[in-house]
Amino acid sequence: MADDSKSTTLLSADNSFGKLPDHLLIEIFIRVPISEWAQISCVKKQWANLFREECLWHAALVRRFPLAGQTKRWPGPIPRGLSKRRYAALYVSKHIFSLDGEMDEIVGHTYLFLKEQLEISNMPPPSGILHGTIIDQFISCGKSRNRAHELASQIWLAVIDNLEENEQTFLLLKRLALEGDVFLPYPYTRSYKVQWRVFEKLFTDFRDCFNHVDYYDVLACAKHRFQPIPSAWLGY
Incomplete structure (x- = not known):
């Protein structure tokens, strides 16, 4: 029962995170170490698309x-x-x-x-x-x-x-x-x-x-x- 509750909580958190608009996701991703970007881009198609677009890389360029x-x-x-x-x-x-x-x-x-x-x-x-x-x-x-x-x-x-x-x-x-x-x-x-x-x-x-x-x-x-x-x- 405890495992089911934990899984439900993680799924709910994932769904909430996935509902964030692209510009907020970009602000989060560019603060993550670059060594983890490839793994992040494999989580969702939406995220993979973000890593292919100019907006994310421009934001990362300006920040770094x-x-x-x-x-x-x-x-x-x-x-x-x-x-x-x-x-x-x-x-x-x-x-x-x-x-x-x-x-x-x-x-x-x-x-x-x-x-x-x-x-x-x-x-x-x-x-x-x-x-x-x-x-x-x-x-x-x-x-x-x-x-x-x-x-x-x-x-x-x-x-x-x-x-x-x-x-x-x-x-x-x-x-x-x-x-x-x-x-x-x-x-x-x-x-x-x-x-x-x-x-x-x-x-x-x-x-x-x-x-x-x-x-x-x-x-x-x-x-x-x-x-x-x-x-x-x-x-x-």
């Missing part, structure tokens, strides 16, 4: 990043997008790069752009094109060539480190490692640190994925670019 509304639109090839995209970009900037200032959001957008190009595309553009797009974005926003190259390198390293360890990532890293060297003027040249990280992940995290031919092809490229190479990379 009050200065975001003052950010001017920027030139360049990477668009800013709507509130959900902007929220994700600012979240990335804060939690992955810990950067402050006007460039925060652009760094986050650039990270999302590169990660999506590498993960979602069946055949991503060559790394030189992606790197050039990132450099153009930062230069068009007033960054110096040195700063643009530095930021682009940080973004590449962060994306590579946050790729899932699966066959798709192995094939992607192998393709990046085997890309031919193309002469490009600074700052469009690929970072030495980024190239090293690609080979390092292949020979450590994905070593068991190699077949005999692939291993020696990638090893030959590594020896061509780096001298000396770590002994840990040797031995199939």
Whole structure:
């Protein structure tokens, strides 16, 4: 009897909560930790729809990043997008790069752009094109060539480190490692640190994925670019 009474009370509370208008639900949801949003959106179709709409994300953006509304639109090839995209970009900037200032959001957008190009595309553009797009974005926003190259390198390293360890990532890293060297003027040249990280992940995290031919092809490229190479990379 007690269990039935408790169930009835919970059901009644749920029904009452479900009758709240959307604007009040939004004010409640944006105060809940973002880690719980996916679970909340699965409770009801109405709530799932709220998380797809611009109103909730705009409210969350203003609450979490009050200065975001003052950010001017920027030139360049990477668009800013709507509130959900902007929220994700600012979240990335804060939690992955810990950067402050006007460039925060652009760094986050650039990270999302590169990660999506590498993960979602069946055949991503060559790394030189992606790197050039990132450099153009930062230069068009007033960054110096040195700063643009530095930021682009940080973004590449962060994306590579946050790729899932699966066959798709192995094939992607192998393709990046085997890309031919193309002469490009600074700052469009690929970072030495980024190239090293690609080979390092292949020979450590994905070593068991190699077949005999692939291993020696990638090893030959590594020896061509780096001298000396770590002994840990040797031995199939």
